[in-house]
Amino acid sequence: MVSCSRVNVRYAETDKMGIVHHSVYPIWYEIARTDFCKIAGFTYAKMEEVGVMTPLVELGSKYYKPAYYDDELEVKAKIVKLTPARIEFRYEVYNVKDNALINTGFTTHALVGKNLRPINMKKMYPELWNLISNSME
Amino acid sequence: MVSCSRVNVRYAETDKMGIVHHSVYPIWYEIARTDFCKIAGFTYAKMEEVGVMTPLVELGSKYYKPAYYDDELEVKAKIVKLTPARIEFRYEVYNVKDNALINTGFTTHALVGKNLRPINMKKMYPELWNLISNSME
Amino acid sequence: MVSCSRVNVRYAETDKMGIVHHSVYPIWYEIARTDFCKIAGFTYAKMEEVGVMTPLVELGSKYYKPAYYDDELEVKAKIVKLTPARIEFRYEVYNVKDNALINTGFTTHALVGKNLRPINMKKMYPELWNLISNSME
Amino acid sequence: MVSCSRVNVRYAETDKMGIVHHSVYPIWYEIARTDFCKIAGFTYAKMEEVGVMTPLVELGSKYYKPAYYDDELEVKAKIVKLTPARIEFRYEVYNVKDNALINTGFTTHALVGKNLRPINMKKMYPELWNLISNSME
Numbered sequence A, B, C, D: 001m002v003s004c005s006r007v008n009v010r011y012a013e014t015d016k017m018g019i020v021h022h023s024v025y026p027i028w029y030e031i032a033r034t035d036f037c038k039i040a041g042f043t044y045a046k047m048e049e050v051g052v053m054t055p056l057v058e059l060g061s062k063y064y065k066p067a068y069y070d071d072e073l074e075v076k077a078k079i080v081k082l083t084p085a086r087i088e089f090r091y092e093v094y095n096v097k098d099n100a101l102i103n104t105g106f107t108t109h110a111l112v113g114k115n116l117r118p119i120n121m122k123k124m125y126p127e128l129w130n131l132i133s134n135s136m137e
Helices: A022-040 A044-050 A126-135 B022-040 B044-050 B126-135 C022-040 C044-050 C126-135 D022-040 D044-050 D126-135
Strands: A003-008 A056-063 A072-083 A086-095 A100-110 B003-008 B056-063 B072-083 B086-095 B100-110 C003-008 C056-063 C072-083 C086-095 C100-110 D003-008 D056-063 D072-083 D086-095 D100-110
Touching: A003 A022, A022 A044, A022 A056, A022 A072, A022 A086, A022 A100, A022 A126, A022 D022, A072 A100, A072 A126, B003 B022, B022 B044, B022 B056, B022 B072, B022 B086, B022 B100, B022 B126, B022 C022, B072 B100, B072 B126, C003 C022, C022 C044, C022 C056, C022 C072, C022 C086, C022 C100, C022 C126, C072 C100, C072 C126, D003 D022, D022 D044, D022 D056, D022 D072, D022 D086, D022 D100, D022 D126, D072 D100, D072 D126
Parallel strands: none
Antiparallel strands: A003 A072, A056 A100, A056 D056, A072 A086, A086 A100, B003 B072, B056 B100, B056 C056, B072 B086, B086 B100, C003 C072, C056 C100, C072 C086, C086 C100, D003 D072, D056 D100, D072 D086, D086 D100
């Protein structure tokens, strides 16, 4: 499964170079992740409610072209790896006006409890585990 | 008491107009508040630990001159009003290079518990109340 | 004219209190402003292209209820005042799930050129002036 | 040369998990970069004045431990690679209270002109090139 999210570049997201600041892309990835999880049937909010937190352990981002104020972007997300303690998402950001790929990235998340200690999702939350596994197909 | 905090303008805080985005000033006020509380003897972190949260109920800001990347600024803070359920801070932001006043603002905070319900600080936390009262002189 | 914009609360917009940080609301106002201008026929981007910048001179915000991660919000915007050198917008933020008014605010903008010096919009950009005037009805 | 910058965690930098949001670390890297350049004798602001922009082409970040509100952090920066069209910085973030390494990262920057087109820094700005080269020792 691949999710597609739409984002409009906010004025506050630009910097004095006139382009979107690079620290904004991880925030867009997060929007895409939120949407992906909703479509796959396990909302982020619900995960946290049952006690599963997903703090980042690694982030990577490649910037091919700048994005400008008010540009409409499409952020595609998918899960590429899943272990009982880790999950990895990949992202592609496109500028809608010319369909140009402007950025790619990934985030790796630990699966932890509310105390930020590791959990084994497969054992503790088998239903959630299945939903996520199925979303990879 | 008046506290003085130093802030260096971050690149990410600028926008495509080439100046600091207006949404950043409330964040600087917060830094000033943090410093004010420390000096007055009641750290923000400790307040939250004992269960006192201070969410904003009102914010006001006046922008006289722009701030630019890497400018060094001084943010002055003081408490101007205190009731058992409310507290009001005032701020002045100066550009260090020419001592120009570039912004003034205020924030009004509710005094609430961890459940975000109002508390009577004077009764429930008399020691904290006294520290804050004394910091107004 | 009143514009209506939809915003979904981003994870990054929350703070350790578990609610949206107050500095985010001015960014939502800006989204609403962008949408308002588009509907009224004078895009923000085009204004800057012809050389009209609209830096903030004053901001005010009142917080009635908190907003939470993934809440869907509606931000209404309208222009309430227009002079050749100033423009004032008012905003109302509603939580879509219960239609509760959670925040109101205003922003006052100077009308300046690219050098950040004041301009007389009525004289210099009569067409733009008319579009904005008409949007107030 | 290695630069050391101090950062205090801002309240607005935390998220509802109670820890610093991962998108903030690239902003801290930027502060470290600004400081590094100042110490090495080529300020970021001056580089942009003479017409050299350094947009990101790649970013990587590894998160070992969370950072909390009001934590004092040390961000170390150094240049690890320099070609006429690229420059790569590496960063280490330490929590001052226990000297624990909480995050490492890198940023790769293109060297471009104000029009965002590539430049050959070695040829066009030999003095700047020498300053940067020397800072690697």
